[in-house]
Structure formats: C-alpha cells, structure tokens
Amino acid sequence: MFPYACVLILGLGLWAASFAAHASNFEIAPVVLELGMNRSAGVIRIVNKDDHAITLQVRGYEWTQLGNDDQLNSTEALLISPPMFNIQPGAAQVIRVVSRQPQVSSSELAYRLLIDEIPDSDQTTVKFKFRISMPVFLQPEKKQAPKIDWRVESGNKQAIVVQNLGGQRTKLLNISLGLPDGRRVAPKAAANPYALAGAKRRYEFETDIALKAGLPVKIYAIADTGPVEVETTVMP
Known part of the structure; x- marks a missing residue:
C-alpha cells in the first residue's frame, strides 16, 4: 500500500445569495515518486473524496536549488498521461509518469509535478484554485549517498x-x-x-x-x- 496525502483546501466562508464556496478534498499516492534505470515509469493515483467534480492539470518541471531558492524550469524529460482530466465524486484517476531521459547521470536528478485545479466555467460558484507540488526523483544506476x-x-x-x-x-x-x-x-x-x-x-x-x-x-x-x-x- 502506497503512503498517501489527504489534501483539503477550504473555502473562506464567502456566502452570498447565489454564491457558494466549495472545498476540494482528495487523496494522492504516493507522495514522492522515484524512477530510475530499472524503473523508468511510475503511476500516481488520485481519489476525489469530495461531493463535487474537480478538473486537474499535471505538469512536470526540472527542479534545482540556487542559493536558498527552488528553481522550476519547464522540461520534456517527463511524459505525463493524461496531463489533464476530470474526476467525479468518489472516483479515482491514475496518472502515468514516464522518464524520457536516455541515460541517468552519476547523480540523482530532481523534478517536481505541479498538480493544479482548473476552475470550471460555472459563474454561480466561487471556487478556490489549489496547487500540489510533488517531488519526482530519477536515480542513477548506482546510488550515491548524500554527503x-x-x-x-x-x-x-x-x-x-x-x-x-x-x-x-x-x-x-x-x-x-x-x-x-x-x-x-x-x-x-x-x-x-x-x-x-x-x-x-x-x-x-x-x-x-x-x-x-x-x-x-x-x-x-x-x-x-x-x-x-x-x-x-x-x-x-
């Protein structure tokens, strides 16, 4: 069983005549994805635990650290399928992540998946976008311990x-x-x-x-x- 994160994004209590604030509540597993020479593909499972449908978009970024800042740059090193999808209440979606790297360097490579909510076009509902940033690590054939x-x-x-x-x-x-x-x-x-x-x-x-x-x-x-x-x- 994969470890999972249960994410609950709450509305701000904004209620008006024809407006409602919705929350987004889902589970994602695993919370960290590890790929490598012997495992070039992995899967992520997202379960919608709420009572309304959500639309999510998943994008991959190269992750580096400069000074004390995290740098995210667009990359084609990860193939994500599907990159955008809708999940009905109580349903699950499996996302496949494949490494396109022809070879792995001597050091571990780091990426992040940004999972964003895409608001629908229903103007009678106030929705709050959320973002999940998930680490993905591409390990070399021979692991090297941190020093x-x-x-x-x-x-x-x-x-x-x-x-x-x-x-x-x-x-x-x-x-x-x-x-x-x-x-x-x-x-x-x-x-x-x-x-x-x-x-x-x-x-x-x-x-x-x-x-x-x-x-x-x-x-x-x-x-x-x-x-x-x-x-x-x-x-x-």
Whole structure:
C-alpha cells in the first residue's frame, strides 16, 4: 500500500445569495515518486473524496536549488498521461509518469509535478484554485549517498550553511544551532526540507548574540538517516 496525502483546501466562508464556496478534498499516492534505470515509469493515483467534480492539470518541471531558492524550469524529460482530466465524486484517476531521459547521470536528478485545479466555467460558484507540488526523483544506476558539509557563518546574515556534496538528496528537519551557554537558536523556516544533490542551502537565523569567528557551536538536525549532531566553529 502506497503512503498517501489527504489534501483539503477550504473555502473562506464567502456566502452570498447565489454564491457558494466549495472545498476540494482528495487523496494522492504516493507522495514522492522515484524512477530510475530499472524503473523508468511510475503511476500516481488520485481519489476525489469530495461531493463535487474537480478538473486537474499535471505538469512536470526540472527542479534545482540556487542559493536558498527552488528553481522550476519547464522540461520534456517527463511524459505525463493524461496531463489533464476530470474526476467525479468518489472516483479515482491514475496518472502515468514516464522518464524520457536516455541515460541517468552519476547523480540523482530532481523534478517536481505541479498538480493544479482548473476552475470550471460555472459563474454561480466561487471556487478556490489549489496547487500540489510533488517531488519526482530519477536515480542513477548506482546510488550515491548524500554527503553533507556543515558550516556556520557569522556576519550580518548569520546562517547554518548546508552543502550536499553527495549524489542523492537528503531531507533535513528541526535544524537548530547550539550555543556554548546551552541555548539553541532555530533558523527561519525553509521553503522545503530537501537539500538536493550538489545543492547548497542557507538557513538564516536571528539572535541577540553576535556569533564571532572561532566560537564553538553545535548543529542539530533530523536527517533521513537519523539524528545529526555536528561540532564545529563559526566561520568568518
């Protein structure tokens, strides 16, 4: 059984004489799709759990990370069928995703599927569009584990810097910085928890303590492989 996400997008309580606010409620499985040399195709199943029909559009994008921003660029590397469809209440739709890559690089490639609701033309109903962003990973024939380099930088924008030098993404949660006096500082929330293969990410934080170069600190996080505790010193 695939893990699934149950998505509920609520209306804002806008009610008027001939207007109604609709919610969209559906299940999607799996929540992450992994393809590779030995598995060039995969399927996604979406179930409409609501009492009204929905129309969805699915598009594929190349996913990279630059600085601390996620970059999505149109790509033909993924074949999606069907790219647009209507699901009646209680019904399900299976989407087939096929990799068009003739060969896989030595590092994992990352994509995202954007699943968008397409509003109907019924002007008597107020509908709220929603978007689901789903990761798709294309793995090389020989997997390479993530290799994380951790740094803490001082300056005007103090930050924990994570650089993934390995060939596979990692997922990092609950990142915090341990100070010499025992306090912990949590950085600003990141857009998503992934550090892609070859990517560098900055987790900036604000504290009343000016971190000076050479100060001994600890970095804490929860990774795919378990708890992380790294002793390091603040860099200039």
